Amino acid sequence: MPDETSPARPDGEGLLLLVNSRAGEAVVRADPLPEIRARLPRARVRELGPDDDLDDVVAEAMAGGDPPRVLGVLGGDGSVSRMAHLARAHDVPLFVVPGGTFNHFARSAGLDDVDAALAAFAAGRLREVTVAELSIDDGDPITVLNAVSLGNYPQFLAERTERASLGKWLGGVGAIFSALREGRPVRVSRDGRTATIWSAFVGVGRNDPQRHAMMQRVTLDDPVLDVRLHHARGSRVRAMASLAFGRRTLQVLRALRVMPPASEFEREVTDSWRVRVQPGAAPAVYVHDGELEQASPSGFVLAVRAVPAGLRVYAP
Known part of the structure; x- marks a missing residue:
């Protein structure tokens, strides 16, 4: 069900958005970052480099003096899944911007394009969704x-x-x-x-x-x-x-x-x-x-x- 309260402001304050520029290499499309930055001017937007680890970047941000209240990701299903795991670990919502080849989860959530994702964020529309947890040999679960x-x-x-x-x-x-x-x-x-x-x-x-x-x-x-x-x-x-x-x-x-x-x-x-x-x-x-x-x-x-x-x- 939708949640009436969003922990981040519509201008992006409280949001950390990580961009996996390597996702969706087979898809030809315009760069969505200018529009994202224009519509979310207060968000912290960071493009991941080849040596950046998504887990480490989030851990560093969460340990800072002003930790993000929402974790966001622009990328494909693998990046979205990993960020979902981190959002659950830090008990914050997830903001998904489709940026991969197939974007399976984003499409299931009605986020068919960047505009739909930004509109959902601006409206503060949060939904609780079912996930699964996978474990191998009773190890730590993966979202x-x-x-x-x-x-x-x-x-x-x-x-x-x-x-x-x-x-x-x-x-x-x-x-x-x-x-x-x-x-x-x-x-x-x-x-x-x-x-x-x-x-x-x-x-x-x-x-x-x-x-x-x-x-x-x-x-x-x-x-x-x-x-x-x-x-x-x-x-x-x-x-x-x-x-x-x-x-x-x-x-x-x-x-x-x-x-x-x-x-x-x-x-x-x-x-x-x-x-x-x-x-x-x-x-x-x-x-x-x-x-x-x-x-x-x-x-x-x-x-x-x-x-x-x-x-x-x-x-x-």
């Missing part, structure tokens, strides 16, 4: 805004990262061909049951039942996790086809009859989900909000839980 994934999607991102010098598009094409040749299923165990899967997606809130790859959440306040497993009963081609998340792409793949049948999928809606990922031929990697992470090749425990009203964010 998740959209989804966690195991299997094919992390493997695809790992292959694309190795081809980063080619750019996102060419690197992605190369990663797809590599996954079609060498993709490996993952074995997971839960509650005494072991399964071999091509992929798992754990989305924040209930998502479209027709999709398997849940990159963007549908609602902000649904206090559950939507878990999708793709059991490894079909080919790698089907496994890669299941990663499609655009409506038109899904329609084309269904028309070509390369989408996996419903019998290969399993869905669970729950408030928490915990599995042990078994060691095997598949790389020990996972993804949260588009961020690729490495885990122990000897196996690891991945746990996710929903946190209702876990974050306050400016949104229409």
Whole structure:
């Protein structure tokens, strides 16, 4: 629900806005900073350099004599997710300005562009949203805004990262061909049951039942996790086809009859989900909000839980 009181002024006083200029390199758009500075003249706006660490910059600001009352970020989903974690840690609201390639969380929140984000901030419109917390081997929890994934999607991102010098598009094409040749299923165990899967997606809130790859959440306040497993009963081609998340792409793949049948999928809606990922031929990697992470090749425990009203964010 909207909160009538905003801890920052409409002119930006009380706001620290960090800018990840490296986000969204594949998107051609005008520089939004002049408009942001003009409409938020009292905000502290800082562009992150290649050696700047977002956590350190926020910690330094919070330890100062006039700590920010709102943390803001201009960047992609990875930067937004990390800033959300810091906003929760310091118990302040989050201000999101979309600045990445896909901006999945920003779009779910109705922040389709810079103008929408600035308008929500100026109106002081705060909403409480559900988040998830991810932990590996019972370590410190990480805030998740959209989804966690195991299997094919992390493997695809790992292959694309190795081809980063080619750019996102060419690197992605190369990663797809590599996954079609060498993709490996993952074995997971839960509650005494072991399964071999091509992929798992754990989305924040209930998502479209027709999709398997849940990159963007549908609602902000649904206090559950939507878990999708793709059991490894079909080919790698089907496994890669299941990663499609655009409506038109899904329609084309269904028309070509390369989408996996419903019998290969399993869905669970729950408030928490915990599995042990078994060691095997598949790389020990996972993804949260588009961020690729490495885990122990000897196996690891991945746990996710929903946190209702876990974050306050400016949104229409």
